[in-house]
Amino acid sequence: MAWHASVLTLFPEMFPGPLGFSLAGKALREGRWRLEATDIRAFATDRHRSVDDAPFGGGAGMVMRPDVVDAAVGAALAGGDPARPLIYLTPRGVLLDQAMVRDLAAGPGCILLCGRYEGVDQRVIEARGMREVSIGDYVLSGGEPAALVLLDACVRLLPGVMGLAASAEEESHAAGLLEYPHYTRPAEWQGRRVPEVLLSGHHAEVARWRRAEAERITRERRPDLWARYEAARRQRPDASP
Numbered sequence: 637m638a639w640h641a642s643v644l645t646l647f648p649e650m651f652p653g654p655l656g657f658s659l660a661g662k663a664l665r666e667g668r669w670r671l672e673a674t675d676i677r678a679f680a681t682d683r684h685r686s687v688d689d690a691p692f693g694g695g696a697g698m699v700m701r702p703d704v705v706d707a708a709v710g711a712a713l714a715g716g717d718p719a720r721p722l723i724y725l726t727p728r729g730v731l732l733d734q735a736m737v738r739d740l741a742a743g744p745g746c747i748l749l750c751g752r753y754e755g756v757d758q759r760v761i762e763a764r765g766m767r768e769v770s771i772g773d774y775v776l777s778g779g780e781p782a783a784l785v786l787l788d789a790c791v792r793l794l795p796g797v798m799g800l801a802a803s804a805e806e807e808s809h810a811a812g813l814l815e816y817p818h819y820t821r822p823a824e825w826q827g828r829r830v831p832e833v834l835l836s837g838h839h840a841e842v843a844r845w846r847r848a849e850a851e852r853i854t855r856e857r858r859p860d861l862w863a864r865y866e867a868a869r870r871q872r873p874d875a876s877p
């Protein structure tokens with residue numbers, strides 16, 4: 637069975653959007669994964685087809701109604717493997733990282749709920765046992781770009797999607813480090829030379845240089861990742877004191 641993504645949204649026309657291109661788009665056309673975007677509004681029951689209402693307790697904005705969202709979730713669960721994790725995309729969620737992406741990509745797929753307005757009534761999030769996931773510490777106007785980000789990150793890890801299997805093992809976040817810099821022809825451009833070691837043909841030296849650069853960049857840019865990497869390194873049995 638192909639990896640199966642169901643997106644619940646007020647803007648189904650935003651999908652597949654950028655996921656219709658390049659690796660993800662080709663994989664979609666080849667049936668390596670499935671995507672359907674469902675309009676939450678189709679589950680509205682009143683004659684105005686309303687999906688939101690004013691917040692209890694007052695304040696700005698509107699809140700997405702639990703009954704309408706619940707009906708949309710029920711339909712998505714019935715339309716695929718019920719073991720797929722149910723994720724509400726929200727800036728209040730746990731941060732998406734490569735470990736979570738790997739986990740999701742290894743499963744049957746996912747059901748993604750995209751919020752709009754001030755978000756979704758908390759009761760349906762709890763009643764359906766949704767995971768709350770954020771793609772970063774900033775606020776988007778809707779969950780759709782977050783769903784596209786999450787899906788893109790997962791789909792490229794599905795079997796047969798990336799050309800070179802090795803690229804997923806070497807890239808940023810794979811070993812807890814950011815990736816080393818890349819260079820291609822010409823060897824000199826605007827007076828800047830490619831680091832000599834990369835032209836040497838000496839594979840062990842190239843690997844050493846790349847590892848050192850990955851460590852330097854991680855240390856400089858992401859002290860949080862660096863601290864975790866150092867701690868893991870200290871745990872290894874071959875670690876020097």
Ligand code: SAM
Pocket residue numbers: 724725726727728749750751752753754755756769770771772773774775776777778779780782
């Ligand atoms: N009132 C919410 C808050 O302060 O946490 C923000 C609501 S936001 C304007 C509307 C919707 O965008 C959210 O319900 C969520 O689905 C989505 N969204 C916004 N930022 C996000 C982020 N960083 N990660 C994931 N989803 C996000």
